[in-house]
Amino acid sequence: MKYSNWKRVLIEYIKNNYKEYLLVCILFLIGLFIGVMIINYSNENIKIEIVKYISDFIDMYKKVENVNQFQLTTQSIKKNLLFAVILWIGGTTVIGLPIVLISILIRGIILGFTLASITITFGTIKGIMFCMTSLVLHNIIYIPTVLTIGVSSIKLYKSIVKDKRKDNIKIEILRHTIISIIMMILLVLSAIIENYVTLRTLKKIIKYF
Numbered sequence: 001m002k003y004s005n006w007k008r009v010l011i012e013y014i015k016n017n018y019k020e021y022l023l024v025c026i027l028f029l030i031g032l033f034i035g036v037m038i039i040n041y042s043n044e045n046i047k048i049e050i051v052k053y054i055s056d057f058i059d060m061y062k063k064v065e066n067v068n069q070f071q072l073t074t075q076s077i078k079k080n081l082l083f084a085v086i087l088w089i090g091g092t093t094v095i096g097l098p099i100v101l102i103s104i105l106i107r108g109i110i111l112g113f114t115l116a117s118i119t120i121t122f123g124t125i126k127g128i129m130f131c132m133t134s135l136v137l138h139n140i141i142y143i144p145t146v147l148t149i150g151v152s153s154i155k156l157y158k159s160i161v162k163d164k165r166k167d168n169i170k171i172e173i174l175r176h177t178i179i180s181i182i183m184m185i186l187l188v189l190s191a192i193i194e195n196y197v198t199l200r201t202l203k204k205i206i207k208y209f
Helices: 003-016 018-040 044-063 069-091 094-122 124-162 166-208
Strands: none
Touching: 003 018, 018 094, 018 124, 044 094, 044 166, 069 094, 069 124, 069 166, 094 124, 124 166
16 A cells, blocks of 8 residues: 555544544543653652652663663563553453553553653753653654554444444454554554664763763
8 A cells, every 4th residue: 555545544544533532632641741740749759769760770871881772672562562452452342441541541641750750850951852862753653553542442442332233343343453453563663763763862862961
């Protein structure tokens, strides 16, 4: 399939499921906000521990000459695929939908917590620079991919609840599975970018932090 066709299919999919995308995006943003607020409203002792942990990690990373990128990539791929499988399983059962929604919320909280932790460690300007270097590139793929699996899960849930015909449900499960597999491939790509591109870039600028 040509790129233009993929683009058209993607746009149509988003248009047809904009309510579901809106729901998962709002949920993710709520998680992001909660993660930031956890840091902002933490007591000074916790903030000091966070700053110390990140600073020690940066100092250690500066001293590391060779990073086993293959091992790190393998670990990231396993982690990403496990998360995708959890979302896929959650989408194939009626009672699993809360797991999907909570998982997306938690991912938002983790990212918000990470962003806020980096900001209080390095300050606003350096914090933004560090986040742009270490978090943005692979998350451009990771976040939309996770949200798309969430949307597919919600769509399947609605089909199971509204349509009792087994043949139609089987088709929706198959569609959900295909979408999830495509998204898993993108998650593998995200892990590769994280460990082969992002880490190399971070290694070059880490001396400024």
